Amino acid sequence: MNLYTFSDAEYSARMAAVRRRMADTGLDVLLISDPANLFYLIGYDAWSFYTPQLLYVPLDGDTIFYARAMDAHGATRTSWLPADQVVGYPEGYVHRDAEHPFDWVGERLAADIAPGSRIGLELDTHFFSPKAYLALRAALPGRELVDSAELVNWVRVIKSDTEIDVLRRAAQITTAAMTAALEAIDVGVPQHRVAAAISAAQIGGTDEVWGDYPAIVPMLPTSEAADTPHLTWTDRRFAADDAVAIELAGAHRRYHVPLARTIVLGRASDRIRQTEEAVAEGLAAVLDTMAAGVPVRDVSEAWNAVLRRRGLAKESRLGYSIGIAYPPDxxxxxxxxxxxxxxxxxxxxxxxxxxxxxxxxxGYEASESVRVTDDGVECFTDFPRGLLTKE
Amino acid sequence: MNLYTFSDAEYSARMAAVRRRMADTGLDVLLISDPANLFYLIGYDAWSFYTPQLLYVPLDGDTIFYARAMDAHGATRTSWLPADQVVGYPEGYVHRDAEHPFDWVGERLAADIAPGSRIGLELDTHFFSPKAYLALRAALPGRELVDSAELVNWVRVIKSDTEIDVLRRAAQITTAAMTAALEAIDVGVPQHRVAAAISAAQIGGTDEVWGDYPAIVPMLPTSEAADTPHLTWTDRRFAADDAVAIELAGAHRRYHVPLARTIVLGRASDRIRQTEEAVAEGLAAVLDTMAAGVPVRDVSEAWNAVLRRRGLAKESRLGYSIGIAYPPDxxxxxxxxxxxxxxxxxxxxxxxxxxxxxxxxxGYEASESVRVTDDGVECFTDFPRGLLTKE
Structure with missing residues (x-):
């Protein structure tokens, strides 16, 4: 039983692209901990990222994956790496105060990485701690340790047609989950029941597409608390005229298609209607602007021009690249x-x-997940874009 | 609307315990990023930990919470901190290559932390990256930066009676979720449908207790893949005589009560029955040994004695402290x-x-979540402990 998703050719192309970028930036070795980057490069997929793990990628030579012994054992169930390129560190290193698993891993790396080598590290990823970094630094004297600056993430930015296909399948779940949200939400229903309905739809998937776990839980910021976009649910009951911003994603084989909509349980206030109008105009302007060859700053400017004309402003970014994801983002x-x-x-x-x-x-939210094409964008979902209401 | 869970007196006691431990270990300042520690100390609870955030705790003086502007804005909805002790860093610092939010935060800290101070940092937490650490180090020259070695986590080890009450409530959800799992699982049912049923039960909760999101997704390692405990589900259908190890938790207000059971869909093999017997004897010996005043190593030895007698061994640890949790652990x-x-x-x-x-x-798993008492343990759930079967 092997669960990996892409062809050997696609994995080879990915690894080659990473090595080209390593060569371009003068790296002899890349050390990778980000679970999304691991999944992208070697197919490895497990909820094991809460203990340290590391993929050693030399410019030439064999890639080696280091993980906790318990996890290394079955790593080849999801990764194409041969078993002899997966190494488990001893269980005794887990959650120890005076030691770190990368003391052990660092010793092995030191045998493979010559002094004078330039090593790229993922210095701003979630599952590579300062203690892990300091352990590697101590184990690798005489090597230059530099920030890889999301090297693999940047290779991931342009998707293959196979990846686009997986995203389109994830989008079917997105639509199902948003539909489930709108069905479940109502005056008097507690927030957690709506979150449960969304989660069941996200994981249950559709008849054709099974649901993977999303990297972020459903977000339901409501009315006066909607100024706090990342507050999670409680048992508070939705009330008449509540405006609820629903943000969720469908996920399939770790690929995510997010979607946000706002629903009013009753009558929408004038200020919500005004915001809806501004956002509708701004979002349309943005999607009209996007196409291959267009600078991102022009996309941003299309949005800001609409907002300025209406006397509004938005300080946070208007969007971000999507694809493979693991919690928490x-x-x-x-x-x-x-x-x-x-x-x-x-x-x-x-x-x-x-x-x-x-x-x-x-608060008011509306979003689209899109693919850039030569002459515009393809929206992954086809959900009514305006303010939704439920009487 | 304020959502925080514990009394002012309890929060004061927690902060005082942390400061006592800071004084004992010679720390002038503690900088905290772990979302579980933030929730414990200031009540702050939001899915915002994927961008950098930091609580400044001086030995004397006011605590200040630094978060992304978007999140800082509503932090007082869940935290008891007054608004003037919550500071947002500009949105422009989010996901930048050349800059880090803690460049900005570090400048402000430098004004508050005198040179010569000894600062404890959470060097092995998930949401404090090496880049964040290096930014603080650069911003705070002349201060000694040391590993706080899970200082707050260690304060959390002994629960208050109020915390125990929240755990007991979470345990009701644990039971409901395990019940839902056993109802949903069957020959021919795909794994993701069972995961969806578990998730709906976890979040939907019971009539009395609302479900918070668990820190780990449901785990369903099955038959030959059960040697890989952290593999997540796919759409593989359960087959006759599959042995499935189900590991899940109920969560309420971020407190978690995990539980693991094994179910066989048909007839259990002899080796599974033998493992069940060994585990039953070992787990009973462990629970009989546990009580206030007993060294953890004696608990471990009680288990190993049973395994040795049966010619078995287990390299990974037998258990760990539980309480507040955020993804991924x-x-x-x-x-x-x-x-x-x-x-x-x-x-x-x-x-x-x-x-x-x-x-x-x-694989075979059976577990109990327990509270240590003066003369034994209280099991949080009361679920049949042996191998479960479904024909």
Whole structure:
């Protein structure tokens, strides 16, 4: 039984692209801990990232994956790596005060990485701690340790057609989950029951597509608390005229398609209607602007022009690159749609364009997940874009 | 609307305990990023930990919480901190290559932390990256930066009676979720449908207790893949005579009560029955041994004595301290039940005692979440402990 998703050719191409970028930036070795990057490069997929793990990628030579013994044992169930390129560190190193698993791993790396080598490390990923970094630094004297600056994440920005296909399948779950949310939500229903309905739809999937776990739980910021976009649910009951911003994603084989909509349980206030109108115009302008060859800053400017005309402003970014994701975030941590981003859009880049307006005392969100094409965008879902209401 | 869970007196006691330990270990300042520690100390609870956040705790003086502007805005909805002790860093610092939010935060800290101060940092937590650490180090020259060695986590090890009450409530959800799992699982049912049923029960909760999101997704390692405990589900259908190890938790207000059971869909093999017998005897011996005043190593030895007599061995630890948890782990990262742990059990310590045997080609798990009392343990759930079967 092997569960990996892509062809040998695709994995080879991915690894080759990473090594080209390593060569371009003068890296002899890359050490990878980000679970999304591990999944991308070797197919490895397990909920094991809460203990340290590391993929050793030399410019030439064999890649080796280091994980906790308990996890290394079955790593080849999801990874194409041969068993002799998976190494488990002893269980005794787990959650120890004076030692770190990377003391043990670092000793082995020192045998493979010559002094004088330049090593790229993922210094800003979630599952590579300062203690892990300091352990490697101590074990690898005489080597230069530098920030890889999301090297693999940047390779992931342009998707293959197979990846686009997986995203399209994930999008079917997105639609099912948003539909389940709208069915479940009502005046008097407690928030956690709606979250449960969304989660069941996300994991249950559709008849054709099984649901993987999303990297972020369903978000339901409501009315006056909607100025706080990342507050999670409680048992508070939805009340008449509540405006609820629903943000969720469908996930299939770790690929995510997020979607946000706002629903009013009754009559929408004038200020919500005004925000809806501004966002609708702004989002349409953004999607009209996006196409291969267009600089991201032009996309950002299309949005800001609409907002300025209406006397509004949004400080946070307008969107971000999407694809593979693990908790706690479904962004790729590469391209951000904002004026300071230097990226030029290319065919098969994929984004979550999220027009979230978190105002004093209320919030409004509408978004689309899109693929960039040569002459525009493909929206992954086809969900009514305006303010939704339920009487 | 304020959602925090505990009394002012309890929060004061927690902060005082942390400051006592800071004084004992010679720390002038503690900087905290672990979301479980933030929740414990200031009540802050939001899915915002994927961007950098930091609580500044001086030995004397006001605590200040630094978060992304978008999140800082509403932090007082869940935290008891007054608004003027919550500071947002500008949105422009999010996911930037050349800059880090803690460049900005570090500048402010430098104004508050005198040169010569000794600062404790959480060097092995999930949401404090090496880049964040290096930013603080650069911003705070002349201060000594040391590993706080899970200082707050260790304060959390002994629970208050109020915390025990929240855990008992979470346990109701644990029972409901395990019941839902056993109802949903059957020959021919795909794994993801069972995971969806578990998730709906976990979040939906019971009539009395609302479900919070668990820190780990449901685990369903099955038959030959059961040697891989952290593999997540796919759409593989359960087959006749499959042995499935189900590991899940109920969560309420971030407190977790995990539980593991094994179910056979048909006839159990002799080796599974033998493992069941060994685990039953071992788990009973462990629970009989546990009580306030007993060294953890004696607990570990009680288990190993049973295994040795049967010619078995288990390399991974037998359990760990539980309480507050955020993804990706529901362990507290403090006490581990293994021979090398020096802890002596105390009243109101709480553990997940997990007898997971991951053998070549199959696995068997049974666990109990327990509270240590003066003369034994209280099991949080009351679920049939042996191998479960479904014809």
């Amino acid at each position: 479904w962004g790729e941590r590469t391209v951000s749609i904002r004026p300071s981003d230097d990226t030029v859009l290319a065919h098969n880049m994929t984004f979550h364009v999220i027009c979230g307006m978190w105002m004093k005392g209320y | 529901w362990g507290e990262r403090t006490v581990s039940i293994r021979p090398s742990d020096d802890t002596v059990l105390a009243h109101n310590m709480t553990f997940h005692v997990i007898c997971g045997m991951w053998m070549k080609g199959y």
